[in-house]
Amino acid sequence: MSMATPRRLGRDRWAALCLAAFAMTAFGLTFTFDSMPASLMEGLGAAEFPRLVCLIILALSVFLFFASPPSEEEVLPEVHSCTWWTLAACLGFFPLLGLIGMLPALFLFPVIVGRLWGERRIMVLLASSTLVTVTIWLLFVRVFRFTLPGGLLGDLLFG
Amino acid sequence: MEAFLGGMASLGDPFVVFMILAGTLIGITVGALPGISGSTTIALMLPLTLGLDPVVSLAFLGSIYCAANFGGSITAILVNAPGDPSASATALEGYKMAERGEAGMALGMSAVASAIGGIFSVVVMIIAAPLLSRAAYNFGPPEYLALALFGLSMCAAVGSDNPLKNLIAAALGVLLATVGIDLTTGVERYTFGFYDLTDGVSFVAALIGLFAVGEMLDQATQQMGKPTLLKMDAVRVPGRAEFRKCNRSIWLGSVIGTLVGVLPALGATAAALIGYNETRRWSKHKHEFGHGSIEGVAGPEAANNAAVGGCMVPTLALGIPGSATTAIILAGLIVQGVRPGPHLFTEQPTLLYAVFASMLAANILYLVIGLGAAKLFARISLIPASLLWPAVFVLSVIGAYGANQSMGDVWLMMGFGILGFLFRRIGFSPAPLIMGLVLGAMVEESLKQSLLIFGDGVVAGFAGRPIALVLFAITAVGLLAPPAYRLLSRMRQPQAREV
Structure with missing residues (x-):
């Protein structure tokens, strides 16, 4: 398999950026959820868990970005x-x-x-x-x- | 005992037997078709089972699962194209045997070893699942949270060879599981005003899209050539000499397969590869490996079928899927209103024992069918992709529509199909996403309940739950040890060079 040129951003880094953007969008959307009156709230609300998951995806995307040097990526065959x-x-x-x-x-x-x-x-x-x-x-x-x-x-x- | 006999008695119902037979035939057929895996078929067949009794539906899906693993070995041996990923290890030695003109013996050993492995694991399941569920009966939300997180951490080893990508896919699945109305607050999340999303992402549409439509688009890119079928003699039942030679491999494969299957998330493919390596390690005829070793067929075949029963243990006893395929079966059960877990053994023991009985029957059936008609099933691999995959899309549309008779689900399936294609293209696997989707609700629910139970003393609360602590520790070690080891190795390498 031929290797990609190191100048490119690389497939995995593009994927990491897209995932990070997706996680941030999903995180932002949690602020549009209906809010509950504080007196009725007990434990975690509706938005906290999705926010936590979004942050985890964001963190993993950052790891993916830095753990995927484009020089190590195989060039994929073009989509037929x-x-x-x-x-x-x-x-x-x-x-x-x-x-x-x-x-x-x-x-x-x-x-x-x-x-x-x-x-x-x-x-x-x-x-x-x-x-x-x-x-x-x-x-x-x-x-x-x-x-x-x-x-x-x-x-x-x-x- | 009463429940056990009740479950076994379900085999007296002609409709159950018919569905087991149908499941076995479908399983061997799709197993023999390169590209269509057991998980794809179970996802496609799921809508058909929604209107059926849970016993019948589980018997049908369980039979497909058992038989597809065996079916995969037919084309692995005769075409060198494993019909199912779990048969990839079998192709290494089986195809070499077929080239030598011993295809009949390879297929015979594959059928017998598969059946022994499958039956062994079902017996283990009959004994271990109730014991595990009894132990888990005292589990509270903290233990379930720890268990679900452990299951998600195991996703790192599922699907692609990049653990980071697998974990991201699993986290995406968990995020998708939050779509719909939050059951504790009644707040809508990520529904964007679409009524179809208020009950959450349809499992059936997601499964069919990711596995069937995504795979079809991927196959269109690969444009597989027409496979060539090697000539074969009649399938031969292994004799005493072959059994003596493979005895150790079959039992080693059976034990390894069952143990690997019991671990959440790892499935038949991992079991077969480990089974192959261990068979070679312990073999007295190591020199035969790589040149068509019959032990190299027996070991992985026993292992991948033993993994099926093993995978069902955590799925049924704890509600934690043992593999991507059992995640689909679990999703089907949830859609039917059956929530697997320890309480199932006290509330619906007959259902469980009926599942065990049907899997036992499926293992015996595919042995008989495999020995009798492997040659016929091998011909199935010659069906052109140009006829096969468009038919898969047609079945996908009707399957996604049928679950709720909603076109919204068909659109959702299409969306997941495109996502599945993109996933495959950039080296992600849909399997961890499905695991995350299935486990997501359990993680959120048990986290919320744990926080409510512990109130302000969360740390002290978890510290007082030894089982949860042990599971958290195993999860942390499993996630952190491999990258830490890699980092240490990299740091040592320059030092070694300097010396």
């Missing part, structure tokens, strides 16, 4: 474009679900993502997707009596 497309498909799944309903969206997802992942046999994709969707319908809708979101299309067709 397939990951970004898969993530986009996952996020695109939600508006699609709102439009056509959960079951049809669940049917389309494996076909689209399977294609993205390199499966070229469309009949295999359709067969596998049908199998998964039918199994879900039988198990969750017929046996467990779940009501799956119908989306705009479902509302239009079935009210």
Whole structure:
């Protein structure tokens, strides 16, 4: 594995900075919690424990920052474009679900993502997707009596 | 005794037996699939069990847990790709045996050693869990606080190889556990006005997101090549000569696995690696290691399956998860309204003994199935990732939605999925985060109660609780000793160079 150049801040130090910022934000947010009247307070309040945990995260982030010299970090392989497309498909799944309903969206997802992942046999994709969707319908809708979101299309067709 | 017999009698219920069989088959199948671990599957299956009786649900999840460890060894031996992380030690020797044309013997020994290790640990669990719970029955909030902190400190050794990152992940989990209404004051914390968050972060959505969706995005980056399956003869039951050779390894692995499993947070993977090292250390045939040693298959396989029963001891007796997978099972029990701990042995002993009985049955079942159909399960590893992982996402969506029939939980799952991917990318592991999420409520609750009990004399109060003090001391030593040792070593090195 090649080593990173020492000039960079380094992955772990970036992570430490982000975590420290997160801990400080979470610490600050504890001041927005509703306060209890002093007469009703006994022991620790609602905000003290999260504050304590935030301080611990902050302290550990500082340790991580100083314990992670960038020169010792391995360079990671770049995120494959397939990951970004898969993530986009996952996020695109939600508006699609709102439009056509959960079951049809669940049917389309494996076909689209399977294609993205390199499966070229469309009949295999359709067969596998049908199998998964039918199994879900039988198990969750017929046996467990779940009501799956119908989306705009479902509302239009079935009210 | 009555409860024990009652628990064993649950095996007479055809539905329980069906669920154990289903759990065992699912466990071996997913265990054999590289990338999908037992913990991912249990997270995915959790929503299915929420509507079931706790006995059935625990029997089902426990069977998956037992069988997935064994299933992982099938692909470890035949493909050199451990289906489950706990089988990574098995691949070292098992694949070499398969290359030599002894795959059938390696798989046979793996099945038998796994079953012996698993059954040994269940027997230990039947004896040790009630004893531990009896001892813990007198535990008060200070002891539980010390125990939970000990469990969190053990997270340093779980997941990634950087203890600091593991501790940060565990602390993040504890912080996430504070989301929702504070039960003592009724104050909302970190809900941002979202109704779905008032009851706290949904365990199911978090688990599925971190383990299944996060793993899917990670697999998309790795773009695994198609595995090649080595040819194998029929699975062979080890003969007397093989047993004589591996006897010591199997028992050593079983004892090590059970002990490692009992320690909070350490799980089957750590047990298998320690089991492998100790088997090699005590073997009379050390020269065979690295070239396909059958002892190197027996030891870690006995250890990783023994760890399953061991992990269940602190989970059920104390409510402290013994591993990431038992943390998921524990989360499932909490969602069902069952709070594991010492009182469970007096209030619902039948439930516990039913769990023990089902795990015993699962160990026997996977031995039979493993010996009979390992060849078939090995073919499962050839399912293309392009069909497998999109189906996992579909199951994740329905699983997250099904817990509360809420789209908010599906969004939450997606958020945790992205977090899980980022975690893996920057070298963090989701396992300690889950441990923190599960233990967070216990830490806060016991800390608040301890402070109330002791009032102004907190230091004197804790000083009067020897068990809590011992646990605090072990936690402090466990956390501080490794960095102190490293620092001392670094300081000595320049001196040695000067000399």
